[in-house]
Amino acid sequence: xxxxxxxxxxxxxxxxxxxxxxxxxHVLKKVNIALYPNEIVAIIGPSGCGKSTLLRILAGxxxxxxxxxxxxxxxxxxxxxxxxxxxxxxxxxxxxxVKQNIEIVLKAARVSVEEMEKKVTEAIALxxxxxxxxxxxxxxxxxxxxxxxxxxxxVRNPKMLFMDxxxxxxxxxxxxxxxxxxxxxxxxxDVNPSTILxxxxxxxxxxxxxxxxxxxxMNSTSVRGIIENKIPRPxxxxxxxxxxxxxxxxxTYGHIEAPxxxxxxxxxxxxxxxxxxxxxxxxxxxxxxxxxxxxxxxxKIGPETHQHFDKISxxxxxAQLLDFIDIVHRSVNTTEKGxxxxxxxxxxxxxxxxxxxxxxxxxxxxxxxxKNAPEHSLKRSDLIGILKEEFPHQDPALQWIILIHWGHYGxxxxxxxVGKYVTLNNHSANK
Numbered sequence: 083x084x085x086x087x088x089x090x091x092x093x094x095x096x097x098x099x100x101x102x103x104x105x106x107x108h109v110l111k112k113v114n115i116a117l118y119p120n121e122i123v124a125i126i127g128p129s130g131c132g133k134s135t136l137l138r139i140l141a142g143x144x145x146x147x148x149x150x151x152x153x154x155x156x157x158x159x160x161x162x163x164x165x166x167x168x169x170x171x172x173x174x175x176x177x178x179x180v181k182q183n184i185e186i187v188l189k190a191a192r193v194s195v196e197e198m199e200k201k202v203t204e205a206i207a208l209x210x211x212x213x214x215x216x217x218x219x220x221x222x223x224x225x226x227x228x229x230x231x232x233x234x235x236x237v238r239n240p241k242m243l244f245m246d247x248x249x250x251x252x253x254x255x256x257x258x259x260x261x262x263x264x265x266x267x268x269x270x271x272d273v274n275p276s277t278i279l280x281x282x283x284x285x286x287x288x289x290x291x292x293x294x295x296x297x298x299x300m301n302s303t304s305v306r307g308i309i310e311n312k313i314p315r316p317x318x319x320x321x322x323x324x325x326x327x328x329x330x331x332x333x334t335y336g337h338i339e340a341p342x343x344x345x346x347x348x349x350x351x352x353x354x355x356x357x358x359x360x361x362x363x364x365x366x367x368x369x370x371x372x373x374x375x376x377x378x379x380x381x382k383i384g385p386e387t388h389q390h391f392d393k394i395s396x397x398x399x400x401a402q403l404l405d406f407i408d409i410v411h412r413s414v415n416t417t418e419k420g421x422x423x424x425x426x427x428x429x430x431x432x433x434x435x436x437x438x439x440x441x442x443x444x445x446x447x448x449x450x451x452x453k454n455a456p457e458h459s460l461k462r463s464d465l466i467g468i469l470k471e472e473f474p475h476q477d478p479a480l481q482w483i484i485l486i487h488w489g490h491y492g493x494x495x496x497x498x499x500v501g502k503y504v505t506l507n508n509h510s511a512n513k
Contacts, residue, residue, distance in 0.1 A: 088116035089154060089242060089277055090140055090162065096148035097135055099474075107353075107474070109135050111304045113149070115296055117242070122268060122278040124288035126331070127298030127306075128395055133281045134246050136298070140279065141165060141244050164241035166234075166275075168248045172227040174219045180226075181206070181215040184234045191238070205237040208267060225256035232264065236275070243268075243275040247282055261291055262316075269315065285331050289324060290317050297334045307334040332381040333412070352443045355476045356484040359400035361435055361491045367397050368406060368416055368424040376416040380409065404438040436492035444472050444485070445494065452495060452506035462502040 097110040109132040117123055117140075125133045138144045140151060142161040151158040166187075174183050184205055188198045206212055209229045219227055228248060235243055245264075249257035268278055282288050288295050292311055299306040309331060313323050370387060371378055384394045398414060401407045406420035416424070423434040439445045448468060452458050462482070469481045486497045486504075495506050 086119050088118050090117040091152040094149035095146045098147045113305055117277050119276045121293040122291050123294045124280045124282055124292035125296045126282055126288050131298045137244055137246055137281050166238050166240040167244040168231050168235050170247040170250055172231050174227055174230055176219050179216050179218055180211055180230050183230050184237055187234055201237050205233040209233040224252050239274045241274055242277045245280045265291055285328055289327050355473045356481055357396050357400040358484055359397050363397055364401045367401055368420050371416045378414050380412045380414050432493050436494055439492045439494055458506035459503050
């Protein structure tokens with residue numbers, strides 16, 4: 083940690099979102115972090131833990147519910163000065179050339195034509211866009227588009243650069259190249275940015291780039307650990323020190339994912355959204371675990387199956403929601419229900435799935451609504467309304483797709499696409 087005064091501080095930051103029913107969704111709780119000059123800080127944590135929300139609060143894009151944000155010791159009101167942001171999506175204007183996409187932020191700042199030409203030329207050279215000035219976004223690759231986004235941020239010469247999963251949509255090689263280039267730009271003390279704040283879900287990425295790694299938890303919505311990274315630069319992904327720190331971050335991350343071996347009671351499932359994971363994907367996870375004796379280290383699954391940790395995390399959360407697995411710290415274990423689901427014949431697998439679906443409050447609620455509806459039928463719009471009430475901070479269209487897919491696999495109900503209504507299957511109505 084720097085011995086200098088912090089540029090930005092978050093003190094006891096909390097963020098709540100109200101639900102339509104009058105309840106409160108706690109996204110962040112008593113978060114305390116500080117950003118110092120001449121450092122790269124990374125925020126990492128499970129999907130939905132509030133990483134991007136915290137980034138936006140620090141940037142002044144959204145207000146916190148409790149606590150305060152300080153900029154150079156003074157309470158922040160409005161946007162954070164001396165800061166520019168790079169987003170996950172490239173956010174380029176498709177009708178503008180590369181050069182015009184970079185110029186637009188200087189025009190908004192009313193920079194003179196001469197100064198603008200100088201700054202844009204420097205930014206294009208700095209980020210490796212020479213020769214692509216007149217190209218349109220549709221004519222360049224994803225990596226080049228993100229270079230434009232980075233150049234557009236750097237052209238303002240900001241003291242701080244905030245990056246929200248900037249490399250997640252790129253292939254591995256391009257992402258690795260851009261990480262190195264951004265780190266080299268930051269290391270050049272003759273130019274800004276002095277401080278970079280990076281939100282990421284990639285553990286190797288944060289170990290490569292960051293001086294400090296802030297790990298957020300899912301259930302407590304607070305900081306679960308701050309890890310100092312003292313590995314000298316340039317860093318080698320294959321070095322013993324690098325892999326040791328990756329393991330340390332894994333351990334901190336792992337304690338977040340599952341603090342208990344006990345199956346979650348049904349009441350704890352209320353408000354937990356459905357995950358975009360197919361039954362066959364969960365069967366694939368169970369088959370993988372079966373090949374390892376029914377248990378595996380949570381952080382070995384991704385590398386061995388060539389999947390990103392966020393993707394694995396979604397599959398694990400879905401399987402755990404349905405009580406097909408338990409997770410104890412870093413150990414993923416198949417439950418008896420999971421073993422039964424895996425070894426059953428195809429028709430019995432549908433029955434296992436249905437039984438577990440009906441332990442989920444949203445399915446129980448919808449089945450009750452269908453039982454009490456005329457002809458056990460409800461319109462799609464009625465069910466969308468139920469989903470909005472149950473999951474006010476989720477995309478109802480996506481929750482609808484998952485609901486229908488999961489319900490169809492479990493033979494719980496049938497969706498009639500032409501009439502856009504759902505009917506309860508006879509055997510479900512008699513449950």
